[in-house]
Amino acid sequence: MQYLTGKLLVAMPGMMDPRFDRSVVFLCEHSEDGAMGLIVNKPTPEVDTHELLSQLGIEAEGAADALKVHFGGPVDHGRGFVLHSPDYSSNSATLQVTEGVGMTATLDILEDIATGRGPSRAILALGYSGWGPGQLESEFQANGWLVGEAEPEIVFHADAGAKWTAALKAMGVDAIALSSDAGHA
Secondary structure (H helix, E strand, C coil): CCCCCCEEEEECCCCCCHHHCCCEEEEEEEECCEEEEEECCCECCCCCHHHHHHHCCCCCCHHHHHCCEEECCCEEEEEEEEEECCCCCCCCCEEECCCCCEEECCHHHHHHHHCCCCCCCEEEEEEEEEECCCHHHHHHHCCCEEEEECCHHHHCCCCHHHHHHHHHHHCCCCHHHCCCCCCCC
């Protein structure tokens, strides 16, 4: 079995779960025990970054203005994760998923971002996307996802609305040519 940690999942048209419609998911972990990832192209305009930081007791300076809160997935909405560039590490709390993307889920990264000492590029996600053993593989067989390389330029692209098309283009796939029907030989 090929594990896909550090790859992008790109939702196919016709994705049955509307929460994942046109989603781009960065896989932080994939093993025989299941998978965990963060949706990187669904900002949540109803959650204000400064208000969220204030609720956490973090005084935000202008450095936090660029940090957008994203819907990371349908599991555990009260939990936050930060995907970030490799120029930041929080002692043993940072998981370096790929050469270009790390993940930190502790408050110190938010404090560092708020004071201008954080990573140069970051996405804050509330909640995550999770799959039990074999569940993601079943979704592949049902034509739910394409898998591509997680280029940092796509993961951290400023225009969240362009990430789905950009991820497909990086795979050499034209969105117009995609079909929601699965073929079986």
